[in-house]
Amino acid sequence: MNIHKECIAMLLAGGQGSRLLVLTEKTAKPAVPFGGKYRIIDFPISNCVHSGIDTVGILTQYQPLELNDYIGNGQPWGLNRNRGGVHVLPPYAQIDKSEWYSGTANAIYQNIPFIERYNPEHVLILSGDHIYKMDYSLMLDAHKQNNAECTIAVRNVPIDEASRFGIMTADPDGRITKFEEKPKKPESTLASMGVYIFKWDALRRYLCEDEANPESQNDFGKNIIPTMLADQRPLYAYHFDSYWKDVGTIESLWEANMDLLNLTDAIDLRDPDFRIYSRNEANPSSYISAESTIINSNISEGCDIYGHVENSIISTGCTVEAGAVIDNSVLMPGARVCAGARVSYAIIGEGAVVAADSSVGEAPEICGDGWGIAVLGREKNTQVGEKLPAAFVR
Amino acid sequence: MMVSNRMAGIVFSNMYDECFGELTKIRTAASIPFGGRYRQIDFTLSNMTNAGVSRIGVVTKYNYQSLMDHIGNAQEWDLNNKDGGLVFLPPFGSGKSDVYRGKLEALSNALSFLARCPEDYVVLSDANILCNIDLKKVLADHISSACDITVVAVRAAEADGAIHSLVMDAEGDRVDSILTNYPAVAGQAIGLGMYILSRQFLLGIVRRYVAAGRTHLEADFLQRGFNNGSLSVNLWEHKGEVLFNLDIPSYFRNNFRLTERELRADLFNPDRPIYTKVRDEVPTLYGRGSSVKECTVADGCVLEGAAENSVLFRSVQVAQGAKVSHSIIMQNCRIDPGAVVENCILDKDVHVTAGTHLLGSRNNPMIVRKGETV
Numbered sequence: 001m002n003i004h005k006e007c008i009a010m011l012l013a014g015g016q017g018s019r020l021l022v023l024t025e026k027t028a029k030p031a032v033p034f035g036g037k038y039r040i041i042d043f044p045i046s047n048c049v050h051s052g053i054d055t056v057g058i059l060t061q062y063q064p065l066e067l068n069d070y071i072g073n074g075q076p077w078g079l080n081r082n083r084g085g086v087h088v089l090p091p092y093a094q095i096d097k098s099e100w101y102s103g104t105a106n107a108i109y110q111n112i113p114f115i116e117r118y119n120p121e122h123v124l125i126l127s128g129d130h131i132y133k134m135d136y137s138l139m140l141d142a143h144k145q146n147n148a149e150c151t152i153a154v155r156n157v158p159i160d161e162a163s164r165f166g167i168m169t170a171d172p173d174g175r176i177t178k179f180e181e182k183p184k185k186p187e188s189t190l191a192s193m194g195v196y197i198f199k200w201d202a203l204r205r206y207l208c209e210d211e212a213n214p215e216s217q218n219d220f221g222k223n224i225i226p227t228m229l230a231d232q233r234p235l236y237a238y239h240f241d242s243y244w245k246d247v248g249t250i251e252s253l254w255e256a257n258m259d260l261l262n263l264t265d266a267i268d269l270r271d272p273d274f275r276i277y278s279r280n281e282a283n284p285s286s287y288i289s290a291e292s293t294i295i296n297s298n299i300s301e302g303c304d305i306y307g308h309v310e311n312s313i314i315s316t317g318c319t320v321e322a323g324a325v326i327d328n329s330v331l332m333p334g335a336r337v338c339a340g341a342r343v344s345y346a347i348i349g350e351g352a353v354v355a356a357d358s359s360v361g362e363a364p365e366i367c368g369d370g371w372g373i374a375v376l377g378r379e380k381n382t383q384v385g386e387k388l389p390a391a392f393v394r
Numbered sequence: 395m396m397v398s399n400r401m402a403g404i405v406f407s408n409m410y411d412e413c414f415g416e417l418t419k420i421r422t423a424a425s426i427p428f429g430g431r432y433r434q435i436d437f438t439l440s441n442m443t444n445a446g447v448s449r450i451g452v453v454t455k456y457n458y459q460s461l462m463d464h465i466g467n468a469q470e471w472d473l474n475n476k477d478g479g480l481v482f483l484p485p486f487g488s489g490k491s492d493v494y495r496g497k498l499e500a501l502s503n504a505l506s507f508l509a510r511c512p513e514d515y516v517v518l519s520d521a522n523i524l525c526n527i528d529l530k531k532v533l534a535d536h537i538s539s540a541c542d543i544t545v546v547a548v549r550a551a552e553a554d555g556a557i558h559s560l561v562m563d564a565e566g567d568r569v570d571s572i573l574t575n576y577p578a579v580a581g582q583a584i585g586l587g588m589y590i591l592s593r594q595f596l597l598g599i600v601r602r603y604v605a606a607g608r609t610h611l612e613a614d615f616l617q618r619g620f621n622n623g624s625l626s627v628n629l630w631e632h633k634g635e636v637l638f639n640l641d642i643p644s645y646f647r648n649n650f651r652l653t654e655r656e657l658r659a660d661l662f663n664p665d666r667p668i669y670t671k672v673r674d675e676v677p678t679l680y681g682r683g684s685s686v687k688e689c690t691v692a693d694g695c696v697l698e699g700a701a702e703n704s705v706l707f708r709s710v711q712v713a714q715g716a717k718v719s720h721s722i723i724m725q726n727c728r729i730d731p732g733a734v735v736e737n738c739i740l741d742k743d744v745h746v747t748a749g750t751h752l753l754g755s756r757n758n759p760m761i762v763r764k765g766e767t768v
Contacts, residue, residue, distance in 0.1 A: 036677035037693070075469065076672070261679075269676040270696075277674050282667035285430030285705070286678070287653060290688040298677040301431065301693050304655075313677070 003083055005055055005118040007140055007197070009048045010111070012104050013041060013128040014061030019249045021393050022377030023349055028060060030128030031067045032253070033332045033350060035260050035269065036300040036315045039070060040247060042278045043133070044126045045077050045086070050274050051136035055084035055118055058128075059107045061100060064090050076279040089114060103218030109207040120200050125220065127194040131256045132244035133267065133274055139238045140197055142174075148236040149202040150228060152176065153195035155240055159186065164246075166192035166221040168237060176235040181221035190237065193244060196220065202233065243267040250393075254347055254373045257313045257330045261296055281333075283316050291322060307337065324354075329361065332378070341382075345371075345390065349378035358382035362390040401533055402478075402513040402593065403442040403450035404504055405435060406497055407461055410522050413641045416761040417741070421460040424452070424521035426645070427724050427742070429652050430692035430707050433464050434639060435521040436670045437661075439480075442517060443471045444666040445529035449478030451507045453500045455485055470669045483507055496609035501600045508597050516596050518611075520587030524637040524648070526661050526668065527588075532630045536590045539567070541628035543591040543616070547583035548636045554578075556640055560585030560612045567629045572617045574610075583629060585612070586636060635660045646739065646759050649705045649722050652690045675708050683714055699729070707742075716746075720756070724764075738762065 030041035074086030101107035283302025307324035346361030361374030372391030407424035424435035536544035608614035619625025675694030699716035737754035754760030
């Protein structure tokens with residue numbers, strides 16, 4: 001079979017997401033629920049589909065089971081294709097060796113045979129921990145126009161956050177002149193979004209060289225890109241200024257959820273031409289009782305709401321019992337908040353139960369110093385009457 | 395292939411079209427939207443597939459585009475399988491567009507489907523009587539009863555005046571008498587339009603009865619056969635909730651019953667989910683000034699105004715200052731500021747412009763046709 005794809009995508013979904021604490025105890029970060037009925041990975045996958053990319057490899061390693069189940073045959077995203085489609089790619093044993101993915105570049109290196117099956121001109125590298133809607137085909141156009149070997153999607157970040165990112169300097173034409181991964185003293189605020197397009201033949205060459213170098217950490221930001229830059233290969237920056245949020249921490253995950261309520265124009269999930277697809281469970285419509293009050297909140301299907309909900313995201317299959325009060329919080333799928341309980345500035349994990357008259361989290365103005373989002377992990381619960389303060393994580 | 399003790403399914407999609415007036419102008423009774431995100435047939439199909447039925451024929455006669463669109467390749471019900479799947483059984487170009495005279499006549503369209511099925515048994519079902527039932531248990535009971543046919547029924551708690559196509563006097567699972575098109579009184583068993591019988595037996599019945607000009611399953615076959623002693627009838631009493639959508643008033647009432655906690659828990663038993671077509675909708679947004687009370691709400695709505703005692707389907711918009719009460723608002727309806735909608739059924743894609751008042755009555759809801767602007 002003679003397949004030739006212009007561009008295929010490889011999605012790095014292997015990260016442990018340790019900064020998401022209990023939320024990633026049993027699941028990979030990209031499978032963490034988001035926005036009421038999505039999971040984080042729905043965003044890059046849906047972006048691919050809307051960008052005309054029909055072949056997506058998903059590289060998994062940490063807690064892959066749930067992600068495998070979730071992706072399945074790719075049908076919810078229209079990626080159940082005869083040629084291409086979505087493929088989950090865990091590390092696998094080979095005749096002479098078997099090894100985990102040692103770094104982002106090594107993960108791609110180990111899947112060179114997968115990529116070669118599609119004989120692509122370009123390969124799009126994505127990560128599974130960002131919330132954004134992006135048409136990668138526009139970036140690919142720029143990449144081709146510049147005749148670049150690598151194009152990096154970039155955006156300006158506040159200077160005090162810059163040391164968390166790959167930071168680069170580019171000349172007026174967009175050609176990258178300097179790149180530093182997580183610099184201690186950033187020289188610019190132009191940050192990598194972790195979205196790269198490579199010419200495949202160039203990338204393959206550098207992956208093989210990198211693999212042969214025992215000193216390398218096999219990482220795109222630390223090794224591949226600096227090496228290409230040192231070799232004066234054509235690397236270009238592609239500016240993306242629309243909504244984009246790293247959701248690698250509890251605070252940022254909570255903020256991104258709140259953005260759905262407060263920045264509805266910035267991250268418009270309702271745009272019929274650019275829907276975020278997800279795997280849907282068979283939930284009935286939600287029931288909103290006579291005694292409930294709901295203010296500025298998103299409520300998904302399969303919920304029973306008897307209490308008060310304000311500025312919150314209530315995911316599929318949740319129950320909010322009578323007298324419960326929820327504000328500025330995220331309930332992940334199947335969570336239950338029992339009668340008289342209070343949830344404030346908190347994330348309640350999948351299937352977790354906030355027992356009657358207990359509380360999770362506090363508003364910053366009440367707590368003062370040391371405030372943070374409280375988290376009740378997946379399938380965890382509080383005791384009746386128990387108070388979990390701000391920033392508490394169980 | 396192991397097919398003994400398995401059932402194929404037959405669903406009648408058009409049988410009660412004439413009972414639903416405006417709502418079936420553009421669709422079959424089976425595809426009438428129900429409960430915010432379902433079509434009536436979803437309950438029937440899910441009951442069947444949850445019991446392991448993997449081969450279903452849907453008997454249709456006309457107006458079935460919306461039904462085909464809804465069912466698609468039937469993957470939501472796991473019916474896009476190699477072993478069976480879902481097939482539509484339209485008439486062989488008869489040119490006649492009137493309703494079937496009865497289910498036996500309708501089944502004559504399904505003869506070749508039935509003849510090809512490897513399953514030993516067939517479950518027949520209407521699509522307008524909604525419940526969540528474990529048909530595996532019914533099949534096991536049917537087999538152990540050694541009767542010719544098993545009729546699924548529910549005990550009437552009180553006489554509600556509704557005319558049912560099958561009512562039985564029965565002691566336990568023993569049927570004493572069969573009445574057709576009759577208003578049940580308390581204690582009588584009301585048929586749910588759901589039957590299990592052997593496939594070979596059914597094939598013979600359909601061929602013979604239709605040839606003899608007898609077309610009604612309940613009156614010509616069940617009642618007559620029972621009365622002359624040629625047919626043994628087993629009764630399976632369904633203990634769960636049942637919604638009889640027999641006409642527009644009962645359909646209207648039953649939609650609002652989804653606010654009853656026990657009924658919801660039974661009808662949407664998570665062990666036997668009710669599947670429907672997936673739409674990639676966003677969660678419903680309840681705005682700062684919204685007031686939503688005692689409602690059943692699907693995904694994708696934007697609610698800025700007031701809604702009470704209503705069923706809001708997917709992607710309904712209720713603007714600030716609009717008020718919806720005791721109404722069924724189907725998919726994609728838009729209700730502008732200051733509009734009042736009370737005791738109405740708004741079919742899909744209806745636009746109620748600013749300040750418009752639409753007032754029906756409890757027993758005679760106002761129906762606005764699909765796509766209209768008022």
